[in-house]
Amino acid sequence: MAANAGRLKQVLNQTIDLDRTFHALADKSRRTMVERLTLGPASVSELAAPLSMSLAAVLQHVQVLESCGLVKTEKVGRTRTCRIERAALTAAEEWMTERRRSWEVRLDRLGDTLREESTMKERP
Amino acid sequence: MAANAGRLKQVLNQTIDLDRTFHALADKSRRTMVERLTLGPASVSELAAPLSMSLAAVLQHVQVLESCGLVKTEKVGRTRTCRIERAALTAAEEWMTERRRSWEVRLDRLGDTLREESTMKERP
Numbered sequence: 001m002a003a004n005a006g007r008l009k010q011v012l013n014q015t016i017d018l019d020r021t022f023h024a025l026a027d028k029s030r031r032t033m034v035e036r037l038t039l040g041p042a043s044v045s046e047l048a049a050p051l052s053m054s055l056a057a058v059l060q061h062v063q064v065l066e067s068c069g070l071v072k073t074e075k076v077g078r079t080r081t082c083r084i085e086r087a088a089l090t091a092a093e094e095w096m097t098e099r100r101r102s103w104e105v106r107l108d109r110l111g112d113t114l115r116e117e118s119t120m121k122e123r124p
Numbered sequence: 125m126a127a128n129a130g131r132l133k134q135v136l137n138q139t140i141d142l143d144r145t146f147h148a149l150a151d152k153s154r155r156t157m158v159e160r161l162t163l164g165p166a167s168v169s170e171l172a173a174p175l176s177m178s179l180a181a182v183l184q185h186v187q188v189l190e191s192c193g194l195v196k197t198e199k200v201g202r203t204r205t206c207r208i209e210r211a212a213l214t215a216a217e218e219w220m221t222e223r224r225r226s227w228e229v230r231l232d233r234l235g236d237t238l239r240e241e242s243t244m245k246e247r248p
Contacts, residue, residue: 018152022150025142026143026145089220099159103210
């Protein structure tokens with residue numbers, strides 16, 4: 001019972017995380033930040049450099065990325081350094097990969113069925 | 125110039141598509157529909173079956189999936205059949221995979237640097 005409750009909690013958490021992760025990625029500026037951060041940690045000013053928006057706006061985007069677990073930040077002195085957290089990105093990628101796999105399995109089965117039907121027709 | 129304009133339009137379209145695709149996927153019910161549709165086409169009623177919501181609400185979700193190009197629908201008689209469109213899902217998966225690759229390249233380089241530094245220290 002406790003194991004089931006634990007599993008349910010895990011499933012619910014995963015759902016919430018994917019909702020928030022995909023929501024965070026549904027914005028070009030935030031995707032640009034994630035693209036930059038996969039190359040290595042960066043300060044908020046560095047993230048802001050290629051974007052035409054205020055530092056305050058950039059910080060708001062960073063907070064969205066942080067709240068869904070895609071990014072972790074650490075403030076040392078006056079500099080806030082951002083790092084990508086791979087787990088959230090991996091969870092979203094895994095969801096995508098699973099969909100592609102079930103799609104491919106379906107196409108394989110469809111191919112098998114068509115081949116079988118064509119063999120049946122060719123029989124005298 | 126025309127080629128550049130074409131490329132710019134393509135980049136802008138891609139951006140808009142990824143924004144809309146990730147937004148569409150940021151909802152558990154819509155992801156459940158996409159999961160079902162990767163197994164094969166389904167009517168709106170079939171999509172509604174595992175979800176505790178009205179047909180009207182399901183139709184609204186289908187429209188979101190259709191507007192971003194993840195799903196195509198066709199109405200024959202009184203039945204609307206939904207099919208997954210692989211291109212939009214592939215574009216989103218490719219964005220994810222690209223991020224993972226640049227992350228892995230970065231980790232490889234970091235590993236090389238650490239190994240080089242450790243070799244330098246070992247030298248007498």
